[in-house]
Amino acid sequence: xxxxxxxxxxxxxxxxxxxxxxxxxxxxxxxxxxxxxxxxxxxxxxxxxxxxxxxxxxxxxxxxxxxxxxxxxxxxxxxxxxxxxxxxxxxxxxxxxxxxxxxxxxxxxxxxxxxxxxxxxxxxxxxxxxxxxxxxxxxxxxxxxxxxxxxxxxxxxxxxxxxxxxxxxxxxxxxxxxxxxxxxxxxxxxxxxxxxxxxxxxxxxxxxxxxxxxxxxxxxxxxxxxxxxxxxxxxxxxxxxxxxxxxxxxxxxxxxxxxxxxxxxxxxxxxxxxxxxxxxxxxxxxxxxxxxxxxxxxxxxxxxxxxxxxxxxxxxxxxxxxxxxxxxxxxxxxxxxxxxxxxxxxxxxxxxxxxxxxxxxxxxxxxxxxxxxxxxxxxxxxxxxxxxxxxxxxxxxxxxxxxxxxxxxxxxxxxxxxxxxxxxxxxxxxxxxxxxxxxxxxxxxxxxxxxxxxxxxxxx
Amino acid sequence: xxxxxxxxxxxxxxxxxxxxxxxxxxxxxxxxxxxxxxxxxxxxxxxxxxxxxxxxxxxxxxxxxxxxxxxxxxxxxxxxxxxxxxxxxxxxxxxxxxxxxxxxxxxxxxxxxxxxxxxxxxxxxxxxxxxxxxxxxxxxxxxxxxxxxxxxxxxxxxxxxxxxxxxxxxxxxxxxxxxxxxxxxxxxxxxxxxxxxxxxxxxxxxxxxxxxxxxxxxxxxxxxxxxxxxxxxxxxxxxxxxxxxxxxxxxxxxxxxxxxxxxxxxxxxxxxxxxxxxxxxxxxxxxxxxxxxxxxxxxxxxxxxxxxxxxxxxxxxxxxxxxxxxxxxxxxxxxxxxxxxxxxxxxxxxxxxxxxxxxxxxxxxxxxxxxxxxxxxxxxxxxxxxxxxxxxxxxxxxxxxxxxxxxxxxxxxxxxxxxxxxxxxxxxxxxxxxxxxxxxxxxxxxxxxxxxxxxxxxxxxxxxxxxxxxxxxxxxxxxxxxxx
Numbered sequence: 036x037x038x039x040x041x042x043x044x045x046x047x048x049x050x051x052x053x054x055x056x057x058x059x060x061x062x063x064x065x066x067x068x069x070x071x072x073x074x075x076x077x078x079x080x081x082x083x084x085x086x087x088x089x090x091x092x093x094x095x096x097x098x099x100x101x102x103x104x105x106x107x108x109x110x111x112x113x114x115x116x117x118x119x120x121x122x123x124x125x126x127x128x129x130x131x132x133x134x135x136x137x138x139x140x141x142x143x144x145x146x147x148x149x150x151x152x153x154x155x156x157x158x159x160x161x162x163x164x165x166x167x168x169x170x171x172x173x174x175x176x177x178x179x180x181x182x183x184x185x186x187x188x189x190x191x192x193x194x195x196x197x198x199x200x201x202x203x204x205x206x207x208x209x210x211x212x213x214x215x216x217x218x219x220x221x222x223x224x225x226x227x228x229x230x231x232x233x234x235x236x237x238x239x240x241x242x243x244x245x246x247x248x249x250x251x252x253x254x255x256x257x258x259x260x261x262x263x264x265x266x267x268x269x270x271x272x273x274x275x276x277x278x279x280x281x282x283x284x285x286x287x288x289x290x291x292x293x294x295x296x297x298x299x300x301x302x303x304x305x306x307x308x309x310x311x312x313x314x315x316x317x318x319x320x321x322x323x324x325x326x327x328x329x330x331x332x333x334x335x336x337x338x339x340x341x342x343x344x345x346x347x348x349x350x351x352x353x354x355x356x357x358x359x360x361x362x363x364x365x366x367x368x369x370x371x372x373x374x375x376x377x378x379x380x381x382x383x384x385x386x387x388x389x390x391x392x393x394x395x396x397x398x399x400x401x402x403x404x405x406x407x408x409x410x411x412x413x414x415x416x417x418x419x420x421x422x423x424x425x426x427x428x429x430x431x432x433x434x435x436x437x438x439x440x441x442x443x444x445x446x447x448x449x450x451x452x453x454x455x456x457x458x459x460x461x462x463x464x465x466x467x468x469x470x471x472x473x474x475x476x477x478x479x480x481x482x483x484x485x486x487x488x489x490x491x492x493x494x495x
Numbered sequence: 496x497x498x499x500x501x502x503x504x505x506x507x508x509x510x511x512x513x514x515x516x517x518x519x520x521x522x523x524x525x526x527x528x529x530x531x532x533x534x535x536x537x538x539x540x541x542x543x544x545x546x547x548x549x550x551x552x553x554x555x556x557x558x559x560x561x562x563x564x565x566x567x568x569x570x571x572x573x574x575x576x577x578x579x580x581x582x583x584x585x586x587x588x589x590x591x592x593x594x595x596x597x598x599x600x601x602x603x604x605x606x607x608x609x610x611x612x613x614x615x616x617x618x619x620x621x622x623x624x625x626x627x628x629x630x631x632x633x634x635x636x637x638x639x640x641x642x643x644x645x646x647x648x649x650x651x652x653x654x655x656x657x658x659x660x661x662x663x664x665x666x667x668x669x670x671x672x673x674x675x676x677x678x679x680x681x682x683x684x685x686x687x688x689x690x691x692x693x694x695x696x697x698x699x700x701x702x703x704x705x706x707x708x709x710x711x712x713x714x715x716x717x718x719x720x721x722x723x724x725x726x727x728x729x730x731x732x733x734x735x736x737x738x739x740x741x742x743x744x745x746x747x748x749x750x751x752x753x754x755x756x757x758x759x760x761x762x763x764x765x766x767x768x769x770x771x772x773x774x775x776x777x778x779x780x781x782x783x784x785x786x787x788x789x790x791x792x793x794x795x796x797x798x799x800x801x802x803x804x805x806x807x808x809x810x811x812x813x814x815x816x817x818x819x820x821x822x823x824x825x826x827x828x829x830x831x832x833x834x835x836x837x838x839x840x841x842x843x844x845x846x847x848x849x850x851x852x853x854x855x856x857x858x859x860x861x862x863x864x865x866x867x868x869x870x871x872x873x874x875x876x877x878x879x880x881x882x883x884x885x886x887x888x889x890x891x892x893x894x895x896x897x898x899x900x901x902x903x904x905x906x907x908x909x910x911x912x913x914x915x916x917x918x919x920x921x922x923x924x925x926x927x928x929x930x931x932x933x934x935x936x937x938x939x940x941x942x943x944x945x946x947x948x949x950x951x952x953x954x955x956x957x958x959x960x961x962x963x964x965x966x967x968x969x970x971x972x973x974x975x976x977x978x979x
Contacts, residue, residue: 412497
């Protein structure tokens with residue numbers, strides 16, 4: 036039972052404002068540090084860029100005050116910090132490669148960041164309630180699967196670095212997989228909330244594990260086949276793992292049946308093993324992963340080896356921003372941006388970034404816990420888990436936990452489609468968290484979890 | 496649905512924990528291994544960016560690091576490159592290769608433990624870390640005389656200070672230009688390196704200390720004579736067979752004198768005279784008389800079989816372990832499977848010059864830190880007593896005879912008594928012999944001991960090669976030293 040409280044519930048917006056100012060301050064310091072380390076002077080555009088970045092962050096903060104007053108106050112500062120650090124590191128790689136600011140990657144990334152923030156704000160303004168998304172469950176499903184398989188189309192699909200996960204339309208190219216991630220999370224949430232009762236009906240029991248009924252296996256088999264075709268035809272283990280993992284995790288959350296996880300892992304393991312036996316490109320990936328420094332592997336590709344040597348050069352505290360050699364690593368501003376951070380900020384800096392990601396995911400899962408409707412719960416859990424899984428695939432790939440794949444580190448890596456998708460994802464999470472933390476008009480209906488307020492900064 | 500979400504968050508924690516572990520493994524646990532990999536370009540650049548110490552001959556740098564504008568910060572340059580190529584080696588993308596660059600790499604690069612306190616103080620004072628300077632024992636004049644003397648021929652020359660073991664000259668021809676291998680254009684360096692590897696005469700090989708080893712020919716008779724005198728069975732005046740050839744047991748082949756001419760009209764010859772005219776039958780007989788063990792033992796006392804570092808590694812010279820009588824007779828005149836480095840033969844000359852005591856050869860006089868503190872200083876050490884002072888005096892007397900009236904007259908220096916021995920080493924039928932000369936001067940107070948070999952510089956079956964080709968080079972080297 037809840038007690039009647041006369042104190043207005045805290046929205047956390049002020050906390051958010053302070054944290055955003057802090058995040059922008061850290062990014063500004065990093066930018067100044069970089070300038071001092073490389074040219075010995077404070078970068079000339081500091082005021083304009085710093086104020087610009089601050090303006091964009093504050094604008095988003097104002098949108099939150101206006102449209103999502105009770106949204107989680109930690110999400111925006113974390114993402115502001117990650118996005119800003121990514122910008123600084125991309126700019127740093129630009130300098131190391133001798134690229135002018137005008138034709139550098141950082142400027143493009145900055146414009147994409149502004150656009151992504153604008154779109155995220157628009158999503159918050161337009162999408163007044165996340166449950167509206169449930170109406171578009173099947174539209175999202177069709178869109179998601181189409182986007183996922185789009186790069187396989189002959190003319191627009193292109194291969195880069197051995198993975199066919201890009202589509203190209205004239206001068207524009209993007210990874211549709213990033214956007215598919217959101218569409219599919221919406222689809223899975225909508226679909227599973229409808230069918231969870233059927234899917235959780237117990238079937239036969241084998242070895243103490245209650246299996247679902249055979250006739251309910253259809254959806255997981257379809258998801259499995261789709262993810263395997265991504266692995267085989269798009270040659271992208273990362274996306275494949277991401278989508279199948281997302282589906283299985285959401286299936287588990289919806290049905291609370293461990294057997295789904297067992298079935299999912301079994302299917303994926305078997306599929307991946309068969310793909311390993313059957314396809315040379317999968318074998319090459321595994322060789323590069325397990326025997327990175329063998330002569331055969333180095334002959335095929337030394338990009339992972341170079342990334343690892345960069346990280347090793349950073350050691351515990353790093354070379355310092357602007358004092359390493361990230362330009363000796365391939366794709367130092369995109370797929371290997373984690374290696375660049377490891378080199379210049381050291382293990383300490385990398386830990387900080389990983390903790391930021393973990394916090395982000397944890398806040399997302401907390402949102403899921405606090406949400407009252409099943410659809411929102413599933414969607415928040417799915418979106419957060421997809422972030423976690425993507426981090427794992429990216430960082431795990433460059434640190435040899437799993438085979439290297441071509442995914443981007445959310446908010447850090449250069450790439451417009453990644454920024455757009457992840458900021459949109461953030462907007463949806465913020466919307467759900469606003470819903471979760473908003474005090475109910477009818478106090479007596481408040482659930483126990485809703486009452487357990489999410490504490491950000493403990494005030495006695 | 497909350498319970499599975501909670502469990503999912505545990506899974507997420509597990510995933511992130513795995514990443515914390517994997518990054519720790521790479522950046523902390525295995526970081527040193529990764530940084531130490533030879534193909535690690537960051538490490539290479541870091542060592543390039545440190546100012547490497549100089550290598551000095553006298554007060555003149557023969558290798559130094561000059562600041563550049565490119566990403567490597569410093570360019571290694573070599574002055575008088577051809578002259579000192581084998582002494583310096585080269586510093587390239589392959590690392591420090593050959594010569595002092597390689598063997599003194601830790602001091603030159605500044606990574607040696609001996610520079611530990613200096614590095615610590617650099618850390619606090621913000622001074623740029625710098626390698627130590629290596630000062631060699633070389634005498635530029637002697638080095639130049641040797642190099643000019645050998646000229647376009649293939650060969651090697653070594654000069655030692657007999658009293659200390661300091662290396663005064665270390666020459667190997669053909670030489671190369673280390674500057675072509677020290678550039679920062681990897682493609683060019685690689686092309687130059689490959690062409691040097693394939694080049695005629697293998698210029699990258701240091702013949703003076705580490706080539707394929709040479710048969711010493713008649714210069715080895717000095718060792719045989721030392722063994723004979725030490726055995727007590729012979730004096731300088733002992734008579735030996737001196738005919739045109741010596742009948743060898745177990746075989747139809749005789750041991751002929753060069754040119755098949757008798758060493759003396761009477762057919763008998765004293766040990767001293769045998770050395771003066773380089774008589775093959777006499778030394779064949781003496782060798783068989785004293786036995787293989789005595790010969791090997793004597794050779795070992797001069798340093799044969801020792802793995803020396805000067806600080807470059809010197810290939811050990813050798814006398815065969817198993818020999819029958821005819822082979823022993825051949826070995827006694829420096830043929831069969833006796834194999835030597837020019838450094839070893841210079842040590843033989845130096846040992847006799849220094850009253851029988853062989854000093855350990857060394858190339859580094861001192862190592863000086865960038866703050867001018869002396870980090871290392873050469874300390875002359877005895878390697879062994881090869882012969883007694885009396886035997887040394889007798890040998891010196893015999894070797895003076897070689898230069899005064901024997902096969903080595905071309906090494907005479909006005910007003911200085913020179914002791915020497917010629918050699919003409921056959922290495923396969925139909926090929927010209929290697930011309931050898933070892934010597935020291937002044938005989939009464941030696942300041943320099945020399946060994947010179949000129950490949951294919953002699954004529955087969957004639958003793959003139961050593962005296963005609965190698966002796967003048969040795970003479971020039973000794974003069975260069977004595978005129979100072």
